[in-house]
Amino acid sequence: MRQTLAIGGMTCAACARRIERAVGKLHGVANAAVNFATERLSVDFDETAVSLPDIESKIADIGYEVIKKTAAQDEDKLRKEREIRTLKRRFAVAAIFGAPLLYLAMVSMVWWLWWLPFPAILSPMNYPLNYIIAQIVLTTPILIVGRNFYSVGFKALLQGSPNMDSLIAIGTSAAVVYSLYSSYEVLMGDFGAVDHLYFESAGVIIALILLGKTLEAISKGRTSEAIKKLIGLAPKTATVIDDGHEIEIPIEDVAIGQIILVRPGGRVPVDGVITDGHSAVDESMLTGESIPVDKQPGDRVYAATINENGVLRFEATGVGSDTALARIIALVEEAQGSKAPIAKLADTVSGVFVPVVCIIAVVSAAAWYWSTADAAFALTIFISVLIIACPCALGLATPTAIMVGTGKGAEMGILFKGGEALETAHKVETIVLDKTGTITEGKPEVTDVIAAPGFDEQRLLLLAAAAERGSEHPLGSAIVRRAEDDVLINPIPEAKDFRALTGLGIEAEVDGTRVLVGSRKLMAEAGVSFEDMDADQLAGEGKTPMYVAVGKSLAGIIAVADVVKKSSAAAIASLRGMGMSVAMITGDNERTAAAIAREVGVDRVMAEVLPQDKSNEVKKLQAEGRRVAMVGDGINDAPALVQADVGMAIGSGTDVAMESADVVLMRSDLMDVPVALRLSRAVMRNIKQNLFWAFAYNTAGIPIAAGLLAVFGGPLLNPIFAAAAMSLSSVSVLSNALRLKRFH
Numbered sequence: 001m002r003q004t005l006a007i008g009g010m011t012c013a014a015c016a017r018r019i020e021r022a023v024g025k026l027h028g029v030a031n032a033a034v035n036f037a038t039e040r041l042s043v044d045f046d047e048t049a050v051s052l053p054d055i056e057s058k059i060a061d062i063g064y065e066v067i068k069k070t071a072a073q074d075e076d077k078l079r080k081e082r083e084i085r086t087l088k089r090r091f092a093v094a095a096i097f098g099a100p101l102l103y104l105a106m107v108s109m110v111w112w113l114w115w116l117p118f119p120a121i122l123s124p125m126n127y128p129l130n131y132i133i134a135q136i137v138l139t140t141p142i143l144i145v146g147r148n149f150y151s152v153g154f155k156a157l158l159q160g161s162p163n164m165d166s167l168i169a170i171g172t173s174a175a176v177v178y179s180l181y182s183s184y185e186v187l188m189g190d191f192g193a194v195d196h197l198y199f200e201s202a203g204v205i206i207a208l209i210l211l212g213k214t215l216e217a218i219s220k221g222r223t224s225e226a227i228k229k230l231i232g233l234a235p236k237t238a239t240v241i242d243d244g245h246e247i248e249i250p251i252e253d254v255a256i257g258q259i260i261l262v263r264p265g266g267r268v269p270v271d272g273v274i275t276d277g278h279s280a281v282d283e284s285m286l287t288g289e290s291i292p293v294d295k296q297p298g299d300r301v302y303a304a305t306i307n308e309n310g311v312l313r314f315e316a317t318g319v320g321s322d323t324a325l326a327r328i329i330a331l332v333e334e335a336q337g338s339k340a341p342i343a344k345l346a347d348t349v350s351g352v353f354v355p356v357v358c359i360i361a362v363v364s365a366a367a368w369y370w371s372t373a374d375a376a377f378a379l380t381i382f383i384s385v386l387i388i389a390c391p392c393a394l395g396l397a398t399p400t401a402i403m404v405g406t407g408k409g410a411e412m413g414i415l416f417k418g419g420e421a422l423e424t425a426h427k428v429e430t431i432v433l434d435k436t437g438t439i440t441e442g443k444p445e446v447t448d449v450i451a452a453p454g455f456d457e458q459r460l461l462l463l464a465a466a467a468e469r470g471s472e473h474p475l476g477s478a479i480v481r482r483a484e485d486d487v488l489i490n491p492i493p494e495a496k497d498f499r500a501l502t503g504l505g506i507e508a509e510v511d512g513t514r515v516l517v518g519s520r521k522l523m524a525e526a527g528v529s530f531e532d533m534d535a536d537q538l539a540g541e542g543k544t545p546m547y548v549a550v551g552k553s554l555a556g557i558i559a560v561a562d563v564v565k566k567s568s569a570a571a572i573a574s575l576r577g578m579g580m581s582v583a584m585i586t587g588d589n590e591r592t593a594a595a596i597a598r599e600v601g602v603d604r605v606m607a608e609v610l611p612q613d614k615s616n617e618v619k620k621l622q623a624e625g626r627r628v629a630m631v632g633d634g635i636n637d638a639p640a641l642v643q644a645d646v647g648m649a650i651g652s653g654t655d656v657a658m659e660s661a662d663v664v665l666m667r668s669d670l671m672d673v674p675v676a677l678r679l680s681r682a683v684m685r686n687i688k689q690n691l692f693w694a695f696a697y698n699t700a701g702i703p704i705a706a707g708l709l710a711v712f713g714g715p716l717l718n719p720i721f722a723a724a725a726m727s728l729s730s731v732s733v734l735s736n737a738l739r740l741k742r743f744h
Contacts, residue, residue, distance in 0.1 A: 001044070003052060005055075005056070005066050006039060006040060006066070007039050007059065008066075008067050009064040009065050010034075011163060012163050013036050013353075013394055014161070014162070014353065015036070015064070015164075016035070018062060019059060019062065020034050020041075023055055026050050026055065026058060028046040028047075028048070028049025029045045029046075030045060032044075035399045036396065036399060037402075042334075062159065062161070063159070080217070084217045084218060087213055087217055089145075090145040090146070090210050091207065091211050094142045094145055094203070094206055094207035097141045097142050098142055098200075101138040101199065101203045101204065102200050104122065105197070106200070108122075108123070108131070122134050124194045124195075128191055128194045129187070131194065132186060132197065135197060136199065139176070139200075139203045142203040142206050143172075143202070143203075149165045149168045149169050150165075150169045152165040153165030153170070154166070163354055164354070168386070168387065170361075170386055171361075171383040171387050172206060173202075174379060174382060174383060175199070175379070176198070176202045178196070178198055178375075179198045182197055196375075196376045198380075200720075201720060204720045204723070205719055205720060205723040208724050208727050209723055212727020213727075216396075219731065219735065233304035233325065234304050235251060235267040236250065236251055237249065238250075238254050239260065239262070240259065241258075242258075251269050251270070254270050254319050255319065256317060257315060258315070259314070259316075260272060260314055261313055262301075263307070264279070264307060264308065264309050266306070266307050267303075267305070268301045268302060268303055268305045270303050270317075270318060270323055271300070271301070271302050271318030271319070271323045272318070273298065274295055274296065274298065274301060276313040277296075277297070278294070278310050279295055279307050279309055279311070279312050280295070280310075281306065281307055281308060281312075283305045292308050295312065302325065303318070303326075304325045328415060331415050334417065341423055342398060342684070342688075342691075349695075353389070353698075354389075360385055360389075360702060360706060361381075361382050361386045364381050364382070364385055364706040365385075377716070380719060381706060381707050381716070383719040384705035384706075384718070384719045385706050387722040387726055388698075388702065388704075388705045388722035389705070393693070393732075394691070394695070394698070396690070396733045397687060397690035397691045397694045398690070400733065400734055400738075401683050401737045402419045402422060402687075403737070404737050404738060404740040405686070406422065408740055409676065412672070413665065414663065414665055414679065415663065415665075416676075417661070417663065418662070421646060421662035425662075425676060425677055426680040426684045428629040428645065428677060429580065430580065430583060431575055431580050431582050431583070432583045432585055432617070432629070432630045433572075433585070433602070434585055434614075434630075434637050435562075435584055435588065436586065436587075436588075437632075437633040437650075438632060438650055439572075439596065439600055439670065440565060441563050441564075442562065442668075443474065443478070444474050444475055444478040444561060444562050445482070445560065445562075446478050446558060446559070447543055447560065447563065448543065448557070448558070448559035449482075449556070449558050450533065450556050450559075451556040452555055452556045460558070461479070461482065461486065462483060463493075463515050463555060464483075464517050464546075465479050465480045465483030466494065466510045467506055467508040467510055467517050469492065469498075470495060470506070470508060471498075471500065473506075475560045476506065476517070478560045479517075480492075496508065496509040497509045504518045504525070505517050505547075513550055513551055514551055516547075516548070516549040517546055517548050517558075518546060519546070519547065520535070523554065526549060526552070528547070528549040529554060530554050533554060535557055535559070538559045541595050542561055542593075542594075542596050542599075543559040543560065544560050545558075546558050564599055564600055565668070565670060567671045569599065569600045570671065571669075571671045572600050572601050572602060573601060574671070574674040575673065575677075578674060578678070580677075583606060583621070584597055584602045584605050585609055585614055586606070586607055587608060587609055588607055590605075590607045592607075593605050593607035614632075614637060615639040615640045615642070618630055618643045622645070629644055629645065629646040629647070630644035630646075630648065631665075631670070632648075632650065646662050646663060647661040648661060648662070648676065649663070649664050650673075663676055679743060682740060682743050683740060686736060690733045694729065697725070701722070701726075704717050705717045
């Protein structure tokens, strides 16, 4: 069983790693993955061996909170808003007291700031006790608003799993304790000890980290805007028809089978099938397609889509979590909570980072104290190393980019099912496209109407349509549709004595005359001469020619084909422009497949392939050392979609086989394939940028904080600047990830 839990109380990637280890050790848990950016734990476990309350209890034991889901969809949003408000208040208090604290310390101690006004009563040289009391009074409120750093940090330290809070708690506590000791020495008469006060370091460090936390929380909120938009689309009520009366009820109370009324401009509340009415429905939130779709009785409608003009009545077929919108939200949430393989490196580093940093801090401070005998100098080194080394930027580098990238994809009708699919897609070298329904429209259409001498095209189409009305064959249906669309003046006449001729065509009586529609063999058996009209060229173009005879005379030829989608050639050209090799796979014969391939420009054709053999064709390509993406309708192509490195299901995005595909393309538009691959490349580029800067920051920051520059006579990193750098590193990673929102 897989369960996703919202976790509260995490402060850095080390916290996420700690929860993963603790839950992963439980008997019966197969896998536990925490996404620090989304604050979600995904856990796979055997219900017979371990229960969900056991997992929740374990999380609570190590100091974190499992946030229970509520019926209100916006509860998570409200919780995040409360968290941001709390952080803002705490930072405001820290800033109000931290600014004068910093001013008091810096102006009195830095000689080149002598010109700034300073109260004489607080002079450290003349009134050291007043100076100390003022600093303690200003520092105390800051320590109070930052108390969570100490309660969480020291608890994690005592449990053997130090985190970011532990680093802050140790560093600032050391500064405060050393300052209190120096204050005691001043009271004992050593007035020179007034130069060894570090209250401002502790206070300003906490203020800066609270600022960073606030900015981080705001930025993390922006990364999940796509989910919030989707959730906000669902209407809160529905108008139900009950015994002829219209009743408005909460959306939660709608039951399958009820008749729902939607007026023009209203949102469809649940999924269903139209029973009465005609309208255009805006499905852009579902498919990304801006053009409204015409709907009539028998057509499906989906929750949160907008009814444009007509009144619709429909029978509810999907409610609650069974709607297309709910499935999409679940899919995006799962993708945003998943981990890409590239994240394993950052997770591994973050897991051992904090203990290693603590060792570096102690060793560095001890080395400096041994070489200089200057306790204040060694303390500065100790605090700076602890504060600058927070692994937050590393922990945020991958999940934030995945969150924004999958959210952006959802806005465009491209659903990645997880971080692994998002990462693998950027490595794809070969695209295999199913022909029917992917490159082509998936239903036959009339492409040519060629009348014999003595007949006109309109009469030919009317006679063929009349005869074919009794047929259920897709080619015959295409002729009837074309006649209904094109022949506006004369209605299609009635046919009698319809007879299907297996393997040949059909025969019927229309207006007292025998009409035959079918193959060349049917014409030959009926004694109809067809030599004057050659259909070979039509067949060479991948079309199916159907001869039409009236009595013993040939009336003409109607060609039918599964026509290529308008965007297919452009999409394939775009894929080839990206350096991809493009192959087409189909069950059609070689001749038809070759004609379609020439029209759209694919590199390789695999024809006469049965559905069950498509996965073997994908295996052959993989055996050549290629990373393969398979694009199909997601139903009869399921085995091939699973076999491919990346399976892309193209279709309506509702009843598509989401289980077999890694990426779901909501629109039946092949152009979304290159868009999905470009988005994958953009996300991976962003992740690599984030990881580079996060690693570079820590690689450069820790040695500088440890006094590397001071060894060569350079400056020593002030703990205050270390805190500012640490906060800015996380904010910079988040800001870089948010750039993906501008992807087009």
